[in-house]
Amino acid sequence: MGEQVSAAALIRSQLRRARVAAGLSQEEYGRRIHYSTSLISAVELGNATPKLDFLKRADDVFDTGGLFVALRELGRREREPVWFRPWLEAEREATQLRCFAAMMVPGLLQTADYARAVFRLDPTLTPDRVEEMVTARLDRQAILDREDPPHLTAVIDESALRRFGVDGTDVLVGQLRHLLACARRPHVSVHVLPQGTGLHPGLLGPFILGCSADGGWMAFLDNQIGGTVVDDVDGVATLLGRWESLRSDALPRQQSIGLIEEILKPWT
Incomplete structure (x- = not known):
């Protein structure tokens, strides 16, 4: 063969x-x-x-x-992992996307440098594989540049926006600037979950929900070694409920933009 x-x-x-x-x-x-x-x-x-x-x-x-x-x-x-493909198909067809990120900026809103820094945390990945994954992540973001993009609403824990490191300050500064630019797009809404919120359902892990044109919902859960597609009625309903709780605790759109600008001030 x-x-x-x-x-x-x-x-x-x-x-x-x-x-x-x-x-x-x-x-x-x-x-x-x-x-x-x-x-x-x-x-x-x-x-x-x-x-x-x-x-x-x-x-x-x-x-x-x-x-x-x-x-x-x-x-x-x-380049897409087999376990991720069902979600990517749903994501490409979605008219609405809702995501929660607790520890880092969600993939759809990441810069190349930020994504690269995240992927490099895995010591098993070769430099070439890291670059392949960065390219795949940026390709995934193309849905936001379509003529008919989905409306993306992201709730991000404030702690993810303050994760400045000695070697990664420039990376996060660039990422926050990009996040501000995304947040001002008409089809993207970014909401920050303030650090003072306390215990909340998002602590159980990040997730993203997608709604298709026919009104059906699907979800994807990230984990350390891959991820899980959720398409059963009960599972999706649970995540939609947690989403509503997180969204209600997060800051409004303009206040969120103001907070991101405030976080950036000492670094610009």
């Missing part, structure tokens, strides 16, 4: 094949898609990952009918 070819390797080989078949040098091809010859070479050698815009332009030049963009989507799904 032959060795399985990854989507990334397939994209790389087919980009070169299409360029050669069209009789284009790397320099000529670069001019057509408005990218440098050095980047064309790096992509074909596997030393650079082509971005979405790069692949869209390649599809246009070679009239592929969207082949390269489709292969990129296939590659993105290859």
